[in-house]
Amino acid sequence: MSSGGGSSEAAAAAKEKEKEKARVSRTSLILWHAHQDDAAAVRKLLEEDPSLVKARDYDSRTPLHVASLHGWVEVANCLIEFGADVNAQDRWKNTPLADAEGAKRTAMIELLKSHGGLSYGQNGSHFEPSPVLPPLPNKCDWEVDPSELDFSNSVCIGKGSFGEILKAHWRGTPVAVKRILPSLSDDRLVIGMAYLHNEPNVIIHRDLKPRNVLLVNSSADHLKVGDFGLSKLIKVQSAHDVYKMTGETGSYRYMAPEVLKHRRYDKKVDVFSFAMILYEMLEGEPPFSNYEPYDGAKYVAEGHRPSFRGKGYIPELRELTEQCWDADMKQRPSFIEIIKHLEKIKENLPSDHHWHLFTS
Incomplete structure (x- = not known):
């Protein structure tokens, strides 16, 4: 019975x-x-x-x-x-x-x-004060044409070792422009998340997941990180600073345990999410796909990590993934370190390797 x-x-x-x-x-x-x-x-x-x-x-x-x-x-x-x-x-x-x-x-x-509608709240919070024209139809994605940025009255509002943040104008609208320093403009390491995490003005994405990593072209050899709706701009006073920010922000399946637990966290939450994305690339399925997203996040917060089953990738990528999802966020590498690891792995990868993560 x-x-x-x-x-x-x-x-x-x-x-x-x-x-x-x-x-x-x-x-x-x-x-x-x-x-x-x-x-x-x-x-x-x-x-x-x-x-x-x-x-x-x-x-x-x-x-x-x-x-x-x-x-x-x-x-x-x-x-x-x-x-x-x-x-x-x-x-x-x-x-x-x-x-x-x-x-x-x-x-x-x-x-x-x-029908009795009332107007209250942050009226017009979803709109620019001035009309903004749509992107040109021949563009494959929504980009701001750099030539349309007006720096004539720009003001530097922040500066770090890799770049500076300027207050400028685009089509009459005030915008913040994060610009790579001229001396580093050709440095291949100064890209994607590595640049966003540059101190002292750090942008934490907080919702890194496969759906927010966009394919720029059909050959999938160029990716862009998108959807900064949950990102957080913070001023770094010390390399080891952590911040009291909103808990449970982002997507549960790729969420760092410290975020789920509403603990203080820093930019390494994005590194954890990167590890979960890399795992999905290696295994061909989301982490803990047999769990509902919230249940999976709870399981991760309890100290568990997804199991590696695939055999078609090199051990160094597994090791990098494990470093990036370390329970201690201080032990996770920075994105600059991650890029160096990936570059080294690429150099040692045979040209005829069947796995095409590094196809150029």
């Missing part, structure tokens, strides 16, 4: 997990279709599951926030018809009307007001 009961409970738990996965998938879908101004798709989802009208993304933004931001009136009408809260607040405490006003969406403003 007890065996049968346990089996029944396990089956129920598995069913609940599947339902939760489906719910997360539908949440993403309705936010996406709201963003794409696809009212028909939004309506279909709501007819299947009316509770999706209350869906929230990572920033606690509802589909109505998304529609209001872009001025998609038909989508907004559909959402309101299904009972959307016109005064829902996102993580910045903005209501949909505050977003619509910030974006100057006149028709949307009128619609929301007619």
Whole structure:
């Protein structure tokens, strides 16, 4: 009897997990279709599951926030018809009307007001004060053309051993520009995360994961780190400084244990995330893929690490991975040290090696 009961409970738990996965998938879908101004798709989802009208993304933004931001009136009408809260607040405490006003969406403003919408929160926090033109259509990604940066009245607001941070202007908008020192502009080691972690003005990404490492071209020989929505700019006073910052920030599957535990942490949280990404590259699957993300993060915080099963890579890469996910963040190498390790591994790798991590 007890065996049968346990089996029944396990089956129920598995069913609940599947339902939760489906719910997360539908949440993403309705936010996406709201963003794409696809009212028909939004309506279909709501007819299947009316509770999706209350869906929230990572920033606690509802589909109505998304529609209001872009001025998609038909989508907004559909959402309101299904009972959307016109005064829902996102993580910045903005209501949909505050977003619509910030974006100057006149028709949307009128619609929301007619349904009792109120304007409060950080009005317009998602917008530049001046209109910004989209990138040129022939660009493969969203880049600022360096020639459009105006340094005529620039002010240096920070400087380190690798570069300087200047306050400049881009298309009339004040921007912070992190510029490599001319004497180091040809140094191949001054790249990606190594530069961001340069003292004294350190940028901690805090959400490094495969989805935030972008392919610049189809041959995948050029990567860029993207999505700095959770990054933190800090002023370093000492090489061993740690900081009291928000715990549980980022994606659980790639999260350093000190972040999950709400302990003080520094730039080495990105090194830990890099280790988990490198493991995924080596093994071909995410770390602890048999766990839900939060459960995996808890398991890691308890001192466990993913097992290496693949045999097609060299031991030095495994050793580097293990150094980077060390439980003691002070023992993890810096990104400059990591790059040196990778360069050394590349030099010793036979040219006919079947594993193409270092294909140039």
